[in-house]
Amino acid sequence: MNIRWPRLLTPTHLSQIIRNQKNPSTALQIFNEAKFKYPNYRHNGPVYATIMDILGNSDRISEMKEVIDQMKEDSCECKDSVFASAIKTYARAGLLDEGISLFKSLPQFNCVNWTEAFNILLRIMVKESKLENAHLLFLENSYGWEVKSRIRSLNLLMDALCRSNHSDLALHIFQEMNYQCCHPDRESYQILMRGLCEDGRLNEATHLLYSMFWRISQKGSGADVVIYRTLLDALCDNGQIKEAVEILSKVLRKGLKAPKQCRQRLDLNQCNNGENIQSAKGLINEALIRGGVPSLASYSAMAIDLYSEGKLGEANHVINEMREKCFRPSLNIYEAKVAALCREGRTDEAMKVIEVDMMEGSCVPTVGVYNIVVKGLCDVGKSALAIGYLDKMARQVGCVANKDTYNILVDGLCRDGKFVEASRTLEAMLIKLYWPSIDTYNTLIRGLCSMGRQYEAVMWLEEMVSEGKLPELSVWYSLVSSVCSNAPWNMSYPDLRN
Template structure:
């Protein structure tokens, strides 16, 4: 067909003929789809706009030919097109015209439910769900999971809970995925106890929560360190025979080390080894940091040694945690041994570790060592904390190293530390005069 004939054909085309073309089984659905899209892009060539019936006719043709993505995209265009007013009952009443196959109808309504859910039309989703339930149309549980995820993203926790109950009332088998989505929404809103109660309720109704469901609750408890509720979740987990996975252990170890239960965290790490689970250096770092925080540096060093025995390589965070504990306890000789070991492994000191060591030397009165580190630190492009510079300058004055103290003072001035520097500068000047006099 040449261009003139095509233009003539299109100019004579009316809506009824268009409907017949879309419904003609002798015309392939892929051809209908291309023709439909062509008309949408060239509306000026025809005297009509494709109506709802045309859209639905083509959607069902696409569904029957298993072009599900094309059908869904076309339905979305109906949903968002301002020229169409498509109440759910109106669409539902027209479905029988285009399809009498149960499977295809179910596919259409599930697609319709998902499209409205993705568009945030949550009231329409309930209408579709109720229509499907009333008419015995199979509701896809995976589609419901997608809707629950949309509700969670929209922070509609109550809506998601209500929808889950609708699913149960409809005798649907609630999957662990759907349950986990609602549990996560409840936990994020702080309703941890309610989430556990929901899981217990759903278990009684035949649901099988998995380790992901329980990890969501455990993580919420651990972050708030709600130990009583955490224990109840773990009891429920044991009762249902759900084994810990690596992520469960990580959640619990993080929680215990944050709340002072370092020994329990250490026990869990050993349990992971016994079960053959991969233990990351990060978990040792948490325990080492936990022991150092409560002043048990000896236990921290033992955990450090265990890492080597387990062929786990300490990283910069490991050394940083251990050095902080040793410096707080004034064990500077031991701290410097670890620094040498660290550097031999190719791990360089960062600003945090420099400041930790300088603070440790200042606390133990080793001002000269602190000053040497401060100079090395600045040579490497790091800056010592102003409070530490203040301690170094004061200590140097006490050692009558006034020239060096003034250099530190100049560094502080260049960094804009004006507060109390006038008073400190006068004190340095006085010490300088005393030195000259002596």
């Protein structure tokens, strides 16, 4: 281990050193050795966060546990994001009980805010359908001063209940929020409104909408149109178009605070014809946009919601009207449109959004938008086309391909059988100091062996081992099989029977 130690070591410098190590064992060795080389040096929270992130990404659970114990003994001040990351690592490894134990031991650490770790653990438990345990965790920890905000955790519980068709229980949680000393936000209303409508509880959904008028819509926020639209669409689907029109009038007057002259210009009588429900829903959506005071928030909320539902035609209509009102689509709208197109396999149109629409709209694509279209191309077997985006990102100022970009590309190229191109991309990834997962190495080595490229396969095997990663047994079988298939078996050997 050749490390050039500085004359004076700071935690920031040590973080940089260990982050640049490709072998997690080497990084841990340097981390431990620093205290002995510099008697006056002390690890701080960010250094612990760096080494735990390295060990967690490498699934080195036992070493990560040792570092956590050491952090407890040092009693250095640390953010709860460190524990949130460790909890995610435990959950990924199928050790959720370890994550719960770590959270319960937080009083032993010098950490005064547990909000992020609490919400991460709650989210994981909800995702794994451990609703009773999640509820118990909330009851045990929601009253302490260490958890600063309860609204996010309550929204998580309501969302989980709504997804499992228990919107009645979610409504109870909503009604208890005031007793928890917190007030429902726009997300609370959106979650519960969608859950009640999906369960057919339209009367309760209507009362919920009316409560919005005096709680969060007192100033007529354009972003609320998504919540209003959820109920109005559900009423139309249930054949209650007349009721939907009546509520729409109240929404325009009380919810969106639409000027009287704007409301008078809208002919809502067209909606009363129950012959075409889709037509009525389209007219209602249009009224929600045109009836209120035009704003970027209302157009954005409506377009993003429509794209998320896969209603591309309606969303595009909203964007066209938005442009007519001299509003420019935001980055979030373009991102939602690209994601919607990729979900439907319309990758050519998704590429056009980035390369034409965003440029004409003076909106600079981010690495997040690029990653969406790169993944979309890889999902439809166009990884060779996707790899060209590495050059495009390199030429764009302020947009650098990240670890996710390279992982998506390498995995996509391997799925398409383009192992040579995947090998080159992985090499570029390592130059950027992004270390791939064990699964990526295993897949690439097996693929190179299947092509008879044993030399490259062995090179990547050596790289893999140098990073402290152990190949699967199937990798060794592939190497042996590949080497044996190319062996000169036609050579004459002496007869050993004599």
